[in-house]
Amino acid sequence: MYFYRILTPIKAITFDLDDTLYENHSVIYKTEEKLLLFIRKYDTRFNNINNNDLHKFRKIIKKQIPEISHDITELRRLSTEMMFYKYGYNHEKTIKGTNEIMSKFTFWRNQINIPESTYIILEKLVKKFPLVAITNGNADPKIFGLDKYFQFVLKAGINGRLKPSKDMYLLATKQLGIEPKFILHVGDNLITDIKGAINSGMQACWINSNKKKLINTKNICIPHVEIHHLSSLLYIT
Template sequence: MYLQPNFCRPHAISFDLDDTLYDNGPVIDAAEAVLMDWIRNQCPKGEAHDMSYWTAYKRQVQAIQPELEHDVTLWRYETLKAGFEALSLNTTVSAKLATDGVDLFLVERNKINVPKETKTLLAKLSTCFPLVVITNGNADVEKIGLKPFFSHVLSAGIDGRAKPHGDLFQRAQTLLNMDSQCILHVGDHWQADIIGANQAGFQSCWLNMDRQQQADTLHKPTVEISHLAELVDLLIHQQRDATL
């Protein structure tokens, strides 16, 4: 664990979701595979059976509507709709298929096995601090069993631009009604979580499980940990010991 000298015990904690509270990569890969199988059953055209076809349309849609990068669900819908329309399917059919495809993906995307250790940690922290989700993704905290631990859930697209933009951080600060330096943001992504939190005036905690080198020297996390359990040691156990 690493602490900056200016670290102070927070009054609230915000958490990133994907790859911070659980391993998101395998879940997304599985959801993408299910979606592709579904597309193959819906579309007789062979070109749509290749992931590269949809990747090209994802980039094309982003180039036309760059604001979609702040809403990954809407971005997926527009990608599917554009790809289906390019297969000479009419707008109504394409929109219906795109909606069905997104719905299917979200069902699979939320089949997340959150580690028991994560839930135990959140339960402990939630007895001492208000906890808030700040996520760029589209995981549903209720469906994955994490809703009871959080007072607020803020998602890019619905609640503002994606991290590292300050929209979600500012919204969290308003909801918590406290100074930004009283909030510790925990996340795994250097740019979205650490730079985003720092720029918003939050304290930042980098979950660096792979012990990577810091990406630059202009930004430093207030706290660096390699395992979430270190948060309990830092914020609860050490504080309790200090009062004895």
């Protein structure tokens, strides 16, 4: 544990989700793998489609609607609709197929293995502070049992622009009714989490699970505190 800035009293804690409270890279990899397999089996017209093809559809949607980048779920939905139209489906079948694919995506996206230690730590913290989740991702804490610890969950697109934009951070402070300087944001990303939180007037805790050297990181933003394990929060709050 390393302290870089003086911490003021903490009255609430906000958390990033992906790769902060659980490992997310393997979840995304498996989700994309399962989804591609499902799409290929959906119709023989999709037999040879690949992830590059799917990304091309997303790229087109982003160009047409630049602000959609802040809502990755809606981006996926619209690009899936585009795929169906591209392959000759009418509107009714496009909507039906898109809903089926998005349902499959939601299932696999939330097959997340939450460490038992995460539940234990949140259980202890929630007795002392209001907790909030602020995420750029589209995992649903209700599905994997973390929602009970949070007063509310803010998601990019629905609740504002992607972090490091101030939108969700400031909304969190407003809904909590607590000044930003008394809120500690915990996240794994030095830009989206640490820079975003500090620019919003919050305190920031960098969870550096991979034990990277702060001095070697690009676009460096100094957190208030660096920890290597989530359990360290119990000793600084």
